[in-house]
Amino acid sequence: MKRKYKVIITIVSLLLVLFVGAGFFAGNYFFNLALNPNTDKSAALNAPHNSIAISPEDAKEKEESKKWFKENFEDSFIQSFDDLKLHAYTLKNTNETNKWAIVFHGYSSDGSQMSKYAKHYYDMGFNVLIPDARGHGKSEGDYIGMGWHDRLDVVSWINNVISSNKNAEIVLYGVSMGGATVMMASGEDLPDNVKAIIEDCGYSSVWDEFSYQLKAIFKLPTFPIMHFSSAVTKLKADYTLGEASAVEQVAKSKTPMLFIHGSKDTFVPSDMLNEVYEAANVPKEKLIVEGAGHGGAESVAGDSYWETINNFLAKYIE
Known part of the structure; x- marks a missing residue:
């Protein structure tokens, strides 16, 4: 036995x-x-349900904004909480203003790919800061934070802006992983200078x-x-x-938030919008763009996308 x-x-x-x-x-x-960050992501990003269509009009606008971006940005650097050298693109508005938009890019991308969004905020009268997430672009890092450790980097960038402009009125804006990043940052103890947060197609966790x-x-x-x-x-x-949960972080937020998602998003399922929206206990709004896929709400909705953002921000930023 x-x-x-x-x-x-x-x-x-x-x-x-x-x-x-x-x-x-x-x-x-x-x-x-x-x-x-050093491995090929094409197998996942090119999967049929993850494909992102770009219209000719959108492609043209992107090229035009890229040219503007290259002619106007300055490089900025800070040290992260864990001693990484982080990079961002700064675009100071020719009209002196205290308004700042800090814009966050998506997964396996970098700040320079957000030129189209940056141009819109610039034309709305904002100074614009576009960080490269850790492990992306010109920022150091040997892993992708998916917004979690990046949320603390967001706080560092906010403090960096305030250090040179104590009266700064700041909006946080992000698309996809950038959307999740600003949601995860929303649960931190943010300075009063942060007036509003806008996320587009971020994931719940x-x-x-x-x-x-x-x-x-x-x-x-x-x-x-x-x-x-x-x-x-x-x-x-x-x-x-x-632990990297946008839902749990949004539940702790004290900052007004606008949630945006495309109804046909199959990269980050659109039902994730409901989870984060319901978790928020702050002044909040949501925009669901019918027929838009992942990251496509802006191009599908067109002017109404930016009108919604303008109207939302007008309630919180002078």
Whole structure:
């Protein structure tokens, strides 16, 4: 009996070791696929449900704004809470103003790709600051924060603006991962200078977004891959996929918020909008753009997109 019992224990132990080993192997694979900034993201970004259509008109506006951007930006740098050198593009308005828009880009992108949005805020009379998220563009970092550690970088950029303009009236704006970033920052103790936050197609949490993509791209269940991936993320990037929650951060916010999403978004499912909107206990509004895919609300809605933003900001910024 004892021998049989030992054999069973040995087999179970080996199976457990194999399970854990395979789990961490898979977790490391998905960490590198999703959060290592040096790996190719095309497999995920080019998946059919993640494709982002760009109209000829949108492409033309983007090219025109890129030219304007290159002729007008200045480089800015700060040190992060964990000693990374972070970069941002600064566009000072020719008309002196205390109004600042801090604009945040999406996943696997960089600040220079936000020139179209920057131009709109500039034309609305704002100075514009566009940070490169850690691990993106000219900012240092060996992992993608998905908005979580970036939320503390947001606070650093806010303080940097205030240090040179104590009367600054600041709006935080972000698209996709940038939208999640400003939502995650909303739960921090922000200075009174931050008057409003606008998020466009941000996800409810990193766990929810990655679970959705895991199923959509690889047809794999949440358990156990997400759990091992989260453990690897904690080891390599010092945060878990579960703690990186826009919903929980928005629930702590004291800043008025505008939530925007396209009804046909299949990259960040549009039902995530309801989760973050319902969690907010501040003056809030939402704009659902019918027929818009991921990051397409602005191009589909056109002038009404910016009219909604203008009307929202007019309530909180002089």
